[in-house]
Amino acid sequence: MQQNTTFLTNRLQQREQAGLLRQLRTGSDLIDFCSNDYLGLARSLALWQATRDAETQHPVAQNGATGSRLLAGHTELADALEIHLAAFYQTESALVFNSGYDANIGLLSSLPQRGDVLLTDELIHASMIDGARLCYADRQRFRHNDLEQLAQLMQNAQVPDASTLFVAVESVYSMDGDLAPLIELAGLCDRYKAHLIVDEAHATGVYGPNGEGRVVELGLQERVLARLHTFGKGTGVHGAAIVGSTVLRNYLINTARSFIYTTALPPHSLLAIRCAHEQMARLGQEREQLHQQIAFFQTLAAQKLPDAHWTDSSSPIQCLLIEGNEACRSVAMRAQAAGFDVRAILSPTVPVGQERIRICLHSFNTEDEIAGLMDALAS
Numbered sequence: 001m002q003q004n005t006t007f008l009t010n011r012l013q014q015r016e017q018a019g020l021l022r023q024l025r026t027g028s029d030l031i032d033f034c035s036n037d038y039l040g041l042a043r044s045l046a047l048w049q050a051t052r053d054a055e056t057q058h059p060v061a062q063n064g065a066t067g068s069r070l071l072a073g074h075t076e077l078a079d080a081l082e083i084h085l086a087a088f089y090q091t092e093s094a095l096v097f098n099s100g101y102d103a104n105i106g107l108l109s110s111l112p113q114r115g116d117v118l119l120t121d122e123l124i125h126a127s128m129i130d131g132a133r134l135c136y137a138d139r140q141r142f143r144h145n146d147l148e149q150l151a152q153l154m155q156n157a158q159v160p161d162a163s164t165l166f167v168a169v170e171s172v173y174s175m176d177g178d179l180a181p182l183i184e185l186a187g188l189c190d191r192y193k194a195h196l197i198v199d200e201a202h203a204t205g206v207y208g209p210n211g212e213g214r215v216v217e218l219g220l221q222e223r224v225l226a227r228l229h230t231f232g233k234g235t236g237v238h239g240a241a242i243v244g245s246t247v248l249r250n251y252l253i254n255t256a257r258s259f260i261y262t263t264a265l266p267p268h269s270l271l272a273i274r275c276a277h278e279q280m281a282r283l284g285q286e287r288e289q290l291h292q293q294i295a296f297f298q299t300l301a302a303q304k305l306p307d308a309h310w311t312d313s314s315s316p317i318q319c320l321l322i323e324g325n326e327a328c329r330s331v332a333m334r335a336q337a338a339g340f341d342v343r344a345i346l347s348p349t350v351p352v353g354q355e356r357i358r359i360c361l362h363s364f365n366t367e368d369e370i371a372g373l374m375d376a377l378a379s
Helices: 006-017 045-057 076-088 100-110 126-134 147-156 182-192 246-255 267-280 284-304 325-337 367-378
Strands: 093-097 117-121 138-142 165-170 195-199 226-230 240-244 317-321 343-345 356-360
Touching (some): 045 267, 076 093, 093 100, 100 195, 100 240, 100 246, 138 147, 147 165, 147 182, 165 182, 284 317, 325 343
Parallel strands (some): 195 226
Antiparallel strands (some): 343 356
């Protein structure tokens, strides 16, 4: 007997009537101002060829990992990759996860325990929120980048001697594009003996001498307990890693359920991650070009849209605030009709009244393309 799915149809209709129905879209020939491929590595023929060459030089006679890392899925290739990643990110150890979402779920659900206190910025990514919801610690949120409120919460935190205080932030916030005050956050954590957790998803590849992220750029490696680096954005491939001390790695191997109970990444993905990091270290010119394009974009925005409301961002993520889902969606559709792939971010993904056009800049975007996009938005 076929299941009655009328209740699902009704729920979808409610979302559609509210203008919140999500749908999958295939790629297009629009100019890319949407993807997280900040350095163009996802489309890089050099990276594609390097990965193929690595497969030839290090043939692995299997297509899949065949099991979790704790069963049949652990290999010398995974060991070698994690040693390479630890050196790249200037820390003791690394542990590879299947995605950034998996990594955040595993880290934040297992690290803070009952009796601990977890303080999170109100704008952390959904994966961090979901991980925090799964832990048994006392979770409290502080206003975005509000050091004064965070200090007050840290001072008020009732943490017994056997328990621990954690602070979780993003180094570059995915929906506003602004930066966390990491130096000041590290100072507060030193003062209150708290442990700092930093999601570097949108900083990986973009900041640091070789793309190691903002923690390395600022020399804070020894003052951060755990860093998350995802490989599907600026690195151009797939997967993620938690980097930090060897003790942290061993703890996660024993407690992070999203690591323990999932099939490991296949050999091809491990080789692609290694090759992507080798390529990323050579992209100093592309990083410089990206930051020049950010400055050019902001200069043009001030000239052509002087009365517009932008988030306070110096990263590749630039957000034009347009209040109301329908108004925001309309502007995005007109920009797309002009040939530019930008997307509307609507409530409830962002708070009501803070809907925005999220624009991602890349090292491969030209000044002519940026000027064309700005003209389309201004019109």
